[in-house]
Amino acid sequence: MALSTHTTHSGFLLPSIHSAEPFFTQQPNPNTQRIVTEQWSRLILSYARHRNLFSIRVEDAETAGSEWDEILRNERIKRRLLPSHLSHILSEMVAKSQAAYEPPKQTRIVLLYWRLPEEWAEVLHQWVTSTGQLTTILTFYEITDPPVPSPLSGLPLVLLRKAIGILAKTGRAQIISIADGEGARFFAGTGK
Amino acid sequence: MRNKSCGFKLWQVLEYQIASTSRRCSEMHRVGGGIAALERHQQAQRSFAELSSEISQTQITNLQSQLSQFRTALAHFASTHRDKIAKEPSFRHAFQQMCTSIGVDPLAGPRKGGWWAELTGIGDWQYELGVQIVDVCISTREINGGLIEMAELIRLVSRLRGVNSGEITEEDIVRSIKTLEPLGAGYQVVDVGAGRKMVRSVVKELDDDQMIVITVAQDSRGRVDVDGLVQKRGWSVERARAALENMLLRDGLCWLDEQDESCPQVYWVPSAMQWEE
Structure with a gap:
């Protein structure tokens, strides 16, 4: 055999x-x-x-x-x-x-890390941009459990936080405290 | 035809030489008179030496012309059949045999395999195959520890070239490995007995016991254990264990399996396992 x-x-x-x-x-x-x-x-x-x-x-x-x-x-x-x-x-x-x-x-x-946190950051930013949600405040829940399944469905919060943190460093995201937890707002940007 | 005419020419030259020498000799007779016979004798000897060197010169010229004729014929043959030599293993084999029988090494010569290899393209072919052998040996080395079965090597090289496995023969592989020798990479064809050959790509001596372990492993798709060696080869338990542990720990030529139901320690020789990608 x-x-x-x-x-x-x-x-x-x-x-x-x-x-x-x-x-x-x-x-x-x-x-x-x-x-x-x-x-x-x-x-x-x-x-x-x-x-x-x-x-x-x-x-x-x-x-x-x-x-x-x-x-x-x-x-x-x-x-x-x-x-x-x-x-x-x-x-x-x-x-x-x-x-x-x-x-x-x-x-x-x-x-x-089958995708590195840096790669997740790009995937996240791309998803926010392509779904027209730039500048809108999104809760973490809305990102990891969207009504239409996305590449980010099921993403653990730890990874999501790391990804947002990476985007925040280049001014493409901002973590916002909201009434029932945490959320984030994303901005267009080159990432440079 | 040509030979005959060459022989005829040679005869003419000889005749001329003999005639002119005897003329010179008779002149000496007339002039020489009573001077030392020794001198005359020396003169005669010089003339004969001259003659003989002239004759050998003619012979060399003659040979050279024959050789160049032979070369032209071979060159013609090689260039007309170039594709066939590269493509057909049986033809290539016949060609190699012909070369060996007349004492011509198709790869011999200065740089790039010489005029012979240039004409046939067989040098390139052989070197190319050599590179592919190295490729396969290196890419499978981490799994098999630098030892690969001949059939497996042929299969992988053939796949690399995109040709059917009968296109490249064991003989081609052996020959190519020979061309790699000057590189000192230590590639070697090892006969493990029972007509089985393996190619070793690491500088590592295989001792007799390891050869036997590999042969035994080949009969059981790579699996081998102490009991098996004791039963099949009549080895002592210590000898079997030592051989296997050396291969496992020192040489990395086999892998350990501790989950076999019948034996707590089973050794697997990856180069004897049949891998299917």
Whole structure:
């Protein structure tokens, strides 16, 4: 049986390395583990993008039934990523700014940066501009849960705040306190 | 035809030489008189030496003309069949064999593979293939640790070139790797036994035990464990473990799998696993 790619129920194309048995074991050779970590990081980020997932927990590798099962487990070869291995991979991802521990000061949950905060800032500004909402005050809720689904639907508040903060630095956004929480106003600008 | 006429010319030259030498000799007789016979003898010897060098000169000229004729014919052949040589493996093979049998190395010569390679384009072809071999070896190195099976290498190189896998033969690969030798990159074709060849792209000596591990792994799509080696090869547990641990920790030639149901530590040799992109 050759190692081949596989399409999951959710339509995600798993790379052929995902059907290699040793891919699920933490490697004692540091050079080999570096490759394994790299492949897993890439896989986690692309799956997150595919499913619009923003965080992963070490617990997701512990028991079946999480939304990450499709990649953390391979029932066809009876292998799964162990929590300790996932924890190692996540720490490497944080070190490479592909993720961040969120909330900080713990190492069990990370926020995934399949788009960097800077990239989210651009996506946000573009969405506000294209929907004609410049200079209008928007609540955070209106941005992350718009009536018409947008690329920002479901964006965690932490990321939204970072993105607005980045836009504010270049005068393209302003955080405003409103009666029931926080909001923001956006301005046209070159971003320069 | 040409040979005959050359031979005829040679004969003419010889005749002329002999005639003129004997003329000179008889002149000496007349003039020489009673002077030392030794001197005459020396004179005669000089003349013969002269004659012999003239003859060899003629022979060389003759040979050169034959060679240039041969070159022209080969050049004509090579340039007319250039495309065929580059495209057809069987034709290329026949051509290489012909070159070997007459002692011509298609890649030999000063710079750029010499006139021979320039004519056939085979030098370029070979170098190009060499570059693609390096490409495949380097891009798969992180997974397989610098060791790739010949068939897999041919498959990947063929894909890179966009040709069907029979277009490039094992012989072509071996030859190309030879052209890479002067670069000192350490590319080497390793025979792991049972007619199986692998290409090693890292400077790393494979010891006999590692070769056996790779062969065993190839029979089980890359999977190998201590028990398997003990049973199939009659190794001691220590020997099997040492060989596998070296490959795992020191050389990065295999990966560990701790989730196998039948054995707590299974080793996988990526270069023996069948990857399908």
